[in-house]
Amino acid sequence: MLVAQYLLGSTVSNQICTSSISKLAMSGSVIKNVAVVGASGSVGRFVVKALLEENFQVTGVTRETSKATLPEGVRHVKTDYSAASLQEAFKGQDAVVGAIGSITPGEALTLQKPLIDAAIAAGVKVFFPSEYGIDTSDHASKDYIPFLVDKIETLDYIKTKQDKISWTAIVSGGMFDWGLDIPGFGGLNIPAGTATIFDGGNIPYEATTLAQVGRAIAKSLKKPELTKNQYVYVNSFTVTQNQVLAAIEKASGKKFKTSESTVEELFSGGAEQWKSGNPMGVLAMIAGAVYGKGGLAQFSTKQGLWNEKLGLPQEDLNEVVKAYLARK
Secondary structure: OOOHHHHHHHHHHHHHHHHHHHHHOOOOOOOOOOEEOOOOOOHHHHHHHHHHHHHOOEEEEEEEEOOOOOOOOOEEEEEEOOOOHHHHHOOOOEEEEEEEOOOOOOOOHHHHHHHHHHHOOOOEEEEEHHHHHHOOOOOOHHHOOOOOHHHHHHHHHHOOOOOOOOOEEOOOOEHHHHOOOOOOOOHOOOOOOOEEHHHHHHHEEEEEEEHHHHHHHHHHHHHHHHHHEEEEEEEEEEEEHHHHHHHHHHOOOOOOEEEEEEEHHHHHHHHHHHHHHOHHHHHHHHHHHHHHHHHHOOOOHHHHOOOOHHHHOOHHHHHHHHHHHHHH
């Protein structure tokens, strides 16, 4: 009798489990195959790594001229960005992650709109536009960072198509290690051992490592119903300039030479360069926005972080800095 009850219970349990899986699959919420456009770039390679660690089937999409070698287990597809080429690259994909970027207005939308159209034509379920920075849900952001107008227009465009494809926009604030790689970005020059401190250096801002961005995308794809048609706010840590400098001095064992300035001077200097035709002026504008210009820096308090909901632990500033310097 007990054996019979056990077998009956096991059968019912299996039926319930099978039914649940079937319903989940029918709902379109299971994501398995993911294409990453710009898979060899500064963001894309970390996205690929994180997706592999989460056991997704990954296709890396690069330009025809790319000489990149992608990790083992990644299907590599090259495209000329024509509609037919992109549709073929996206065939059989559940999700497409955009990991391309430009600081020139007009280019980002030109690149991303065809991706969205091709993804829809190929039957893709979800598209991640190339965000990963300043919060573009605040349309005032375009008044401070010129190229953000394209990102905003990209989101506006896909929102008109969300009956055909869903979207998730990852907002990550300042790209922490990317910024450290650029001498002078945000006032910090590690090779020279110098730092410009803005407005006292105690303004809190959001910072996220490239690896954390990749993990945020992978975690979001694990919970597609939670992140569907959402701006998802993540970071590695909320820090200040003074905290970052202290971590770098501790890890390097070197005392930096510091000078003082203001966020307004940082931003306006970059804006003048931009207006005079120097596109690199936008880097100072980005740094100014990260440090609080326009009220764009503190989404952890304004919007709330998604880290816990995604199962994405925050990182330790000192450990991240120590590991960063060890790689140099």
